[in-house]
Amino acid sequence: MRPARQPPAPRTGDRGLSALLGHLDLLEAESIHIFREATAQFRAPVLLYSIGKDSTVLLHLARKAFFPAKPPFPLLHVDTTWKFRDMIAFRDRTQLELGLNLIVHINKDGIARGINPIEYPPSVYTEVMKTQALRQVLDRYKFDAAFGGARRDEEASRAKERVFSFRSEGHRWDPRKQRPEMWRLLNGRLGPGETVRVFPLSNWTEKDVWRYIAREGLDVVPLYFAAERPTIERNGSLLVLDDDRLPLREGEEVKIQSVRFRTLGCWPLTAAVRSAASDLKSVIEETLSASASERQGRLIDHDDAGGLERKKQEGYF
Amino acid sequence: MAVLVEPVADGPRGTHNVAARATRVLHGVKANDAALSHEPIVVHAGPLNVIACGSVDDGKSTLIGRMLWDADALTTDQRAAIERAARTAAGTPDFSRLVDGLAAEREQGITIDIAWRYFDTPKRRLVIIDSPGHEQYTRNMATGASHADIAILLVDARSGMKVQTRRHAAILDLMGVRHVVLAVNKMDLVDWSESRFRAIEGEFLALADRFGFRDAAAIPVSAVLGDGIARRSKNMVWYAGLPLLDHLHEVSGRQGAEDASGSFRFPVQMVVRAGQDFRGLAGTVTSGAIARGEEVVDVVSGRRTRVRRIVTMGHDLDRAGAGQAVVLQLDTDIDVSRGAVLAAPGAAPVAVRSFAARLVWLSDQPFERGRGYLVRMATDLVPVASLDISRHLDLTTLAERPALTCSANDIAVARIELGRATVVEAFANQRETGSLMLVDAVTGASVAGGVVVETHAAAPKPAGDTFRLTRSLIKHGVGADLGDDAASEEELRRRANEVAILLRGAGVTVELDDRWGHAGFDASSLWFGVMAVLSFGCAAAIAIGLI
Ligand SMILES: Nc1nc2c(ncn2[C@@H]2O[C@H](COP(=O)(O)OP(=O)(O)OP(=O)(O)O)[C@@H](O)[C@H]2O)c(=O)[nH]1
Ligand SMILES: [Mg+2]
Numbered sequence: 131m132r133p134a135r136q137p138p139a140p141r142t143g144d145r146g147l148s149a150l151l152g153h154l155d156l157l158e159a160e161s162i163h164i165f166r167e168a169t170a171q172f173r174a175p176v177l178l179y180s181i182g183k184d185s186t187v188l189l190h191l192a193r194k195a196f197f198p199a200k201p202p203f204p205l206l207h208v209d210t211t212w213k214f215r216d217m218i219a220f221r222d223r224t225q226l227e228l229g230l231n232l233i234v235h236i237n238k239d240g241i242a243r244g245i246n247p248i249e250y251p252p253s254v255y256t257e258v259m260k261t262q263a264l265r266q267v268l269d270r271y272k273f274d275a276a277f278g279g280a281r282r283d284e285e286a287s288r289a290k291e292r293v294f295s296f297r298s299e300g301h302r303w304d305p306r307k308q309r310p311e312m313w314r315l316l317n318g319r320l321g322p323g324e325t326v327r328v329f330p331l332s333n334w335t336e337k338d339v340w341r342y343i344a345r346e347g348l349d350v351v352p353l354y355f356a357a358e359r360p361t362i363e364r365n366g367s368l369l370v371l372d373d374d375r376l377p378l379r380e381g382e383e384v385k386i387q388s389v390r391f392r393t394l395g396c397w398p399l400t401a402a403v404r405s406a407a408s409d410l411k412s413v414i415e416e417t418l419s420a421s422a423s424e425r426q427g428r429l430i431d432h433d434d435a436g437g438l439e440r441k442k443q444e445g446y447f
Numbered sequence: 448m449a450v451l452v453e454p455v456a457d458g459p460r461g462t463h464n465v466a467a468r469a470t471r472v473l474h475g476v477k478a479n480d481a482a483l484s485h486e487p488i489v490v491h492a493g494p495l496n497v498i499a500c501g502s503v504d505d506g507k508s509t510l511i512g513r514m515l516w517d518a519d520a521l522t523t524d525q526r527a528a529i530e531r532a533a534r535t536a537a538g539t540p541d542f543s544r545l546v547d548g549l550a551a552e553r554e555q556g557i558t559i560d561i562a563w564r565y566f567d568t569p570k571r572r573l574v575i576i577d578s579p580g581h582e583q584y585t586r587n588m589a590t591g592a593s594h595a596d597i598a599i600l601l602v603d604a605r606s607g608m609k610v611q612t613r614r615h616a617a618i619l620d621l622m623g624v625r626h627v628v629l630a631v632n633k634m635d636l637v638d639w640s641e642s643r644f645r646a647i648e649g650e651f652l653a654l655a656d657r658f659g660f661r662d663a664a665a666i667p668v669s670a671v672l673g674d675g676i677a678r679r680s681k682n683m684v685w686y687a688g689l690p691l692l693d694h695l696h697e698v699s700g701r702q703g704a705e706d707a708s709g710s711f712r713f714p715v716q717m718v719v720r721a722g723q724d725f726r727g728l729a730g731t732v733t734s735g736a737i738a739r740g741e742e743v744v745d746v747v748s749g750r751r752t753r754v755r756r757i758v759t760m761g762h763d764l765d766r767a768g769a770g771q772a773v774v775l776q777l778d779t780d781i782d783v784s785r786g787a788v789l790a791a792p793g794a795a796p797v798a799v800r801s802f803a804a805r806l807v808w809l810s811d812q813p814f815e816r817g818r819g820y821l822v823r824m825a826t827d828l829v830p831v832a833s834l835d836i837s838r839h840l841d842l843t844t845l846a847e848r849p850a851l852t853c854s855a856n857d858i859a860v861a862r863i864e865l866g867r868a869t870v871v872e873a874f875a876n877q878r879e880t881g882s883l884m885l886v887d888a889v890t891g892a893s894v895a896g897g898v899v900v901e902t903h904a905a906a907p908k909p910a911g912d913t914f915r916l917t918r919s920l921i922k923h924g925v926g927a928d929l930g931d932d933a934a935s936e937e938e939l940r941r942r943a944n945e946v947a948i949l950l951r952g953a954g955v956t957v958e959l960d961d962r963w964g965h966a967g968f969d970a971s972s973l974w975f976g977v978m979a980v981l982s983f984g985c986a987a988a989i990a991i992g993l994i
Contacts, residue, residue: 153572155771156493162772163731166716170785170826195729197760197774198721282563286548289562305549308560310586310809312593312622312896313882314731315823319891322938333494333574335565423522 154342158191161330163314164293165195165277168328169202171318172275175328176268179205179232181217182394183350184279184331187339190348191330192277193228204231206267206276210259211236212247212396214372220351233271237263247398248376255399265301268325275318275326283335284423293332299323336392340414354413356390356405367401392417493770494565494572495699498591500619501601502611503580506632508558509535510601510670511577512542514692517677520566521545537635537671546577557581561591571699582611585618585856586809589896592618593882597626597698599691600651604637604667607647610842613654617840617858620658621805621898623874626698627655629665630691635672639682657845662698666691709769710794711735712880713743714825714870715787719774727758727774728783730826733879735791736768737775743789745781746870747798753778786827788870788880796880798868800832801903804883806859810894812887813854819888819925819946822865825880830866830888837862853895860900874898889925889942916943 168175177192179185192201207221225232240258247255268276282289292311297303299322309317318326331339343350359370362382368389369376376398378384389402390413407413499507515521516529529540546562547553558579565574576595578588592598598619602612619627629651637643648665655663667675667683668691674680677692689697712734719727737743737754744751756776757764767773775789783789790796808814820831839850840858853859865871874881885895921943922929929935 153493159731159770159772163716166729166772167826170717194760195772196719198725198727198758199719283565286546286562289546289548289564290560306551306559308587310590310884310893310896312590312884312893314733314879315825315882315884317823317884317886317891317893319821319886321890321892322941324891333563333565337567421523423524 154338154345157334157338158194158342160333161191162195164316164328164330164332165192165201167316168275168277168294168318168326169196171316172320172326174271174273175203175275175277176206176233176271176273177201177203177277178264178279179207179221180279180394181207181213181221181351182279183339183343183354184281186348186350187334187342188277188279188331189224189228190346200230203277204233206233206235206273208260208263208267209234209236210247210255210263210396211241212259212398214351214353214370214394214397216351216353217394220349233267235263235267237266246375247396252399255396268301273325274320275328277328277330279331280327280329281331281334281336281339291329291332293329294318295327295329296320297325297327301325337414337417340410340417344410344414351394353391353394355410356388356408358386359389359402360384360386361389361402368403369400370397370402372397392420494574495597496574496576496595497597497599497695498576498578498588498595498619498624499599499601500578500588500592500615501580502603502609502615503557503582505580505601505603505612506670507580507599507601508543508546508562508577509541510599510630510632510668510676510691511562511564511575512545513670513673513676514575515545515564515566516540516542517673518566518568518692520564535671539671542670559584560587568696568699570696573695573699578615580611580615582614582856585614585807588615589618589622589807589809592622592624593896595619595622595624597628597695598624599628599630599695601630601632602647602651604631604633604640604643604647608650608654613842613845614856614858616654616658617842617845618807620660621807621858623878623898625659625661627658627660627663628691628694628698629655629663631665631667632670634667634674634680634683635669639667639680641683641685644683644686654845664688664694666694709734709877711737711743711789711791712877713737713775713789714827714879715783715785715789716826717785718783725776726780727756727776728787728789729772729774730789731772732767732769733825734769734877736766737791738766739763742792743775743777744792744795745783746788746790746795747868748781748783748787750781750783751792752781786825786829786869788825788827790870796870796872796877799871799902799904800865800868801863802871803860803862803900803903804897805900806853806861806885806895806897808853808855808857808859808895810887810892811855812892812894814852814894820894821886821888822863823884823886824869824871824882827869828886829869831885832864832866834864834885835862836860861897871899871902873901889945916946918943921946 177188179189189205196202205225237259240263243258245255245258280288280291282291287305290305292308294309294311294316295303296309311317320326361368361370362378362384364379364382370389371384387404388406390405390407391400391402394400405416407416499511501507525545529542529544532541532544535541544553546564547558548562549559552559558577560579562577563574564577565572576591578591600612600616600619602608616627629648631644631647634644644665644667651665652663666688667680667686669675669680674682675686675690677690679690680686688694711732713730713732715728716730719729737757739754739757742751742753754775755778757767758774758776764773814834814836820834822829822831836851836853836859837849838847838860841848847860850859870880872880881899883897883899884893885897886892887894918939921939925942925946926939929939
């Protein structure tokens with residue numbers, strides 16, 4: 131090496147170019163690149179489709195990556211049986227419309243044991259109906275790579291995640307042993323027993339997701355838009371009653387009001403926000419000026435501090 | 448284009464057709480062009496990636512946290528959480544918790560892995576990468592550095608430059624990061640002393656000169672108190688330069704206007720087939736541009752053809768430039784697949800097998816001559832026939848000294864011979880075909896990252912005899928650590944396959960002797976090692992773990 135003086139680094143590579151492309155174009159291209167790298171390198175990939183806005187963008191990018199062919203992997207939805215009905219309807223319509231291969235998996239064992247989000251603490255419920263369920267289905271089909279819509283801007287431990295995130299046997303994430311991941315090079319060589327989570331939206335923010343949805347004209351679950359819905363207030367969170375499985379407590383009273391969701395999950399564990407933003411433009415405006423982070427809406431996350439990280443180490447997505 | 452069926456127009460449970468809404472609500476234009484995406488945020492090119500680096504405990508995470516705090520880049524719940532948490536010795540909120548997101552990091556008070564934070568300024572998006580200073584996690588800092596446009600190098604005003612500070616500077620240099628600003632932190636602990644600052648500044652300017660950093664500047668700050676970060680410091684009126692955030696804005700305003708006039712490169716990621724007739728090559732243009740009808744050459748085979756279509760979902764393009772992910776359909780179906788690089792015939796590189804690279808060794812396992820290594824470059828994965836370390840960078844003197852080995856965190860120069868020719872270019876000319884990851888063939892681990900310094904003319908091809916790979920060979924070579932149980936046996940077979948693939952990749956004809964237990968050569972003997980080298984080239988011997 132003659133490190134004393136290197137010629138100026140070239141700017142003709144992935145960054146210099148970019149003057150011609152917009153911000154969303156660059157994010158889109160990066161995600162497509164990731165989809166293709168993973169598909170070329172892994173034997174049996176699957177796309178974890180959780181129906182929300184991130185999954186919608188993820189699926190759209192997957193379609194772009196392989197066009198004119200269809201994405202060469204199935205979609206997987208881990209159904210806890212507590213998703214909003216609107217979500218399930220949206221999922222089924224999407225699958226039908228796009229003619230994609232969709233695997234729906236429910237942890238039957240969890241159902242048999244009567245695990246639900248009402249009588250069990252969120253951590254137990256999530257462990258059984260989401261984490262274990264996911265492990266079951268990944269193992270059953272021997273998938274070695276799973277695409278997910280997680281973004282680094284969601285949460286402080288997510289901010290540490292690689293694009294190819296390796297999991298050791300038992301799907302464990304060891305944050306001390308993440309693989310170096312340099313430039314645009316993605317090394318997907320697996321060691322014995324290893325599998326991978328792939329995050330094509332790593333560098334997207336919540337704002338990017340909404341802007342992209344608008345630009346591409348994508349449909350999303352109606353729950354993201356404000357409408358009059360039956361709500362109750364519990365432990366400071368606003369819950370929307372999606373069916374009659376949640377027994378009301380003393381003093382709780384159903385109130386019809388205009389609310390929407392920033393993030394979607396199992397309905398008894400997902401908090402709504404009061405809002406009048408009933409169309410895309412106003413949702414984007416609200417997102418741009420939001421002062422709270424979107425994860426506020428996920429009750430399982432503030433179960434305890436460091437909760438998400440621990441769940442990930444145990445194999446949660 | 449709308450992905451789904453037409454909206455169920457009535458009722459609150461109906462699907463909202465976003466496209467229709469965007470069209471109506473916005474500017475009355477087609478949904479695809481909805482102006483939302485072009486709104487204020489980034490008029491200026493892509494994001495600017497800024498890494499914070501420097502030695503352990505010098506205050507990187509605190510500084511990043513402070514910047515986010517002062518730049519109003521936080522949500523109310525994030526602010527509240529920091530206000531609630533334990534305070535620093537100085538009695539201020541502990542800003543490092545904004546980026547040290549892992550439980551282990553908070554417990555130990557050190558950063559383990561890089562954190563990515565995104566915030567939008569009126570000019571463009573800033574992506575801030577906080578990196579760990581601890582030597583043990585240098586590989587994570589190197590990961591961050593490879594993505595950075597600008598670096599903030601931190602030092603503690605009490606101690607100045609340390610070996611680890613210089614190591615980080617050397618890694619920035621290796622990765623081609625040219626804009627480096629020194630933040631002299633903890634000025635509150637040296638009584639805001641100008642002479643202390645000037646001494647460190649002098650040391651830094653010498654180092655910047657040595658590495659050729661551009662716009663080298665040093666700024667005195669206090670991360671916990673906020674002096675010199677978002678605002679000028681009343682405690683350091685002697686400092687006339689810009690505060691750190693303003694300096695970053697200044698530099699970022701000047702960056703990114705560079706052109707896309709490099710020569711065309713297109714590493715092929717995969718072949719896309721649809722129906723009977725469509726066969727296209729998927730990839731990202733990494734440099735230059737291509738237009739429909741233009742001629743391209745597959746660098747390794749030398750075959751030429753024209754681009755018939757540039758396909759993306761929705762519509763074909765007339766032209767695609769660097770950064771765009773497309774599918775190219777060629778005029779004649781030349782046999783090109785993953786790993787190939789298409790280039791413009793007039794300015795195409797040549798395929799080479801031999802080059803010199805600067806490496807930063809990332810694995811806890813030192814370089815071992817007997818191990819099989821692979822090189823990942825652009826979309827290709829090529830077996831290494833031989834790798835020779837020649838020099839190291841001495842981090843105390845910043846001079847080079849001869850060396851033969853390489854272990855964790857070393858920065859070294861190596862000569863690499865590949866098992867077959869591929870597209871390799873000097874990093875100084877082409878980032879993407881000039882940067883590489885060295886991969887352990889058996890474990891798959893990424894063991895070193897590197898950049899190509901120069902390429903050499905072709906080396907001779909290995910001999911063409913058939914190589915019989917037996918159980919015994921593997922057992923004495925890369926399988927020496929395995930026992931005799933069933934699981935070990937399966938692992939042995941897996942490794943045998945790996946080795947076979949590796950050798951075939953190196954151009955050696957391999958016959959996998961599947962009658963396990965049938966003894967082949969005595970692989971442990973020196974004689975066999977010599978024979979293997981003579982008959983099948985170094986790759987064969989390395990692959991089975993003999994040399
Ligand atoms: N007095 C004073 N203390 C500081 C300042 N900046 C950081 N510190 C303290 O220095 C210690 C280390 O700070 P960190 O921000 O964790 O250091 P770091 O560089 O991120 O450390 P690693 O990531 O582990 O390499 C903490 O106790 C901080 O409160 C400063 O400007 N003044
Ligand atoms: Mg830190």
